[in-house]
Amino acid sequence: MSLLCYENLSISFGVGRREKFAVNQLDLDIGVGERLALVGESGSGKTLTALAPLRLEPEGAKVSGKILWKKSDVNDGQGEVDLLSMSIEDIREIRGREIAMIFQEPMTALNPLFTIGNQIIEAVQIYQPLISKADAIDAAIDLLKKTGIPEPERRFHSYPHQLSGGQRQRAMIAMALACKPRLLIADEPTTALDVSLRMQILDLLKELQQESKEHGGMSILLITHDLNLVKHFAQRVAVLNQGNLIEVGATKQVFEHPVDPYTRALVNSEPVRNLAPVMPLAPVLLKTEELSVAYPSSETVGWFKRASPHKVLKKVSFGLKQGQTIGVIGESGSGKTTLGMAVLGLLGDSAAQVSGNVDVLGKHWQLLKPVERRAMRSSLQVIFQDPFGSLSPRMSVLQIIAEGLDVHHPNLSPAERESRVVDMLKEVGLDRSALHRYPHEFSGGQRQRIAIARALILRPQILVLDEPTSALDVSIQKQVLALLSELQKKYNLAYLMISHDLAVIRAMSHEVMVLKEGRVVEFGDTETMIKSPRQVYTKELFAAAELT
Secondary structure (H helix, E strand, O other), X not given: OEEEEEEEEEEEEOOHXXXXXXXXXXXXXXXXXXXXXXXXXOOOOHHHHHHHHHOOOOOOOEEEEEEEEEOOOOOOOOOEXXXXXXXXXXXXXXXXXXXXXXXXXXXXXXXXXXOHHHHHHHHHHHHOOOOOXXXXXXXXXXXXXXXXXXXXXXXXXXXXXXXXXXXXXXXXXXXHHOOOOOEEEEEOXXXXXXXXXXXXXXHHHHHHHHHHHHHOOOEEEEEOOOHHHHHHHOOEEEEEEOOEEEEEEEHHHHHHOOOOHHHHHHHOOOXXXXXXXXXXXXXXXXXXXXXXXXXXXXXXXXXXXXXXXXXXXXXXXXXXXXXXXXXXXXXXXXXXXXXXXXXXXXXXOXXXXXXXXXXEOOEEHHHOOHHHHHHHXXXXXXXXXXXXXXXXXXXXXXXXXXXXXXXXXXXXXXXXXXXXXXXXXXXXXXXHHHOOOOHHHOOHHHHHHHHHHHHHOOOOOEEEEEOOOOOOOHHHHHHHHHHHHHHHXXXXXXXXXXXXXXXXXXXXXXXXXXXXXXXXXXXXXXXXXHHOXXXXXXXXXXXXXXXX
16 A cells, blocks of 8 residues: 555756756655665755655756655545645645654754754644643653663753764654654665664664554655665665666565666675785884873863863774775774874864874874974875865866965976876876866766875875765765775875775775774774674674674
């Protein structure tokens, strides 16, 4: 029995010859109590398809076709309504009450000026307008408890910025479930979360769906590009490509026997391990000895005494050799990004208290004078998680990539400068036509290639890769990782790769460092550790990613 049915749905932008269809004649249904996953690359139309039933499509979008919704009360003889023909006022009665949505980034979806508790109370009162304030508070705390947030009575009074990423996402789920919806749309609900938290969130949704069976069973539409999660969660899969629905079927059938070539390419997009061995006498390019980072606490003990500093990193020691990749893994708050920032020397202007040693190319990083450290930065570069956020929207590709040359090689002529940039673009799979274009004119994978070119233009020996592919689709991710692997072999680069994607770590790393609460709990050869992890924490991480 269908709960929601798309009939010939089309969503387009522009007019005349410039009209482009983001969703093209889509026919798809979601059954009562079903878990359906909608997958595809960026630009395939997934999110627009999810937003259409709630009439939240962007301004300027032209929507045609039908979206039939099975009414909860069918005694009036109508049975179904077309959501596209309803007024916005009538749609508002359905939003939240019958169809709820969990957005990709909870920090932007939650109001930073109100506590989590007040925001959940608001949702509870929409569903039960006559409920008393005291009962609404109890209901909100109960929802926080159901979604697995520790100390729900205390977290009820917390603001969004005071919660971790996983806790914020759980709070979003609590808000969405407050009205006991019949359909829950989850748009990339786990993208920003660590692998173990991803599985926890999806297991939680399964549990809550089971609890709703007494009300007919809640249906879930999951939008994601993480195929491992789809296998773990969905009963059926629908595959979109450039707005067209190309394949629908039971999850096991689609993954084991995909029919369409595009689906086969998606299913086979797992990163491939293709590493060159580290030379036996390779020099150590980056070394840390008992590196620790702490931040002053804002809490006080007694009347005047400030609490002890919060230790984020605790005596981390490792050596990174030429041509080697060390992968750094761990859950949110384990200290992964802090380690990367400390190695790069980017914590000096903050309130962080850094102790221990960081040696870069045999020189003590902390003891270098500012002028010396600036000169050394050409040997130590970084590639960030979000290529769009790390590239200036007001600079052309030529200006972005050549910026480092302007600092470290100011004597180059304009022609020499441009020639080096063109050569670097070719290295990363782009051509001269990209020179005078701007970041917004490129896809996510192309932007990350530009970020790689910017880092490599100075011929560094060490690269810190901070979640370099987490914002990319699986097929684009595979291409970028292959490029990084080729460049490492060609230039004998050393990579410190920070990631919560263990498939990426497995494909790219010679050794793995496992961080928990700022400490190294396990360190060793990647394949050996995956086959025989010693620590319980490591086993849990790998089990969540299904690597063992």
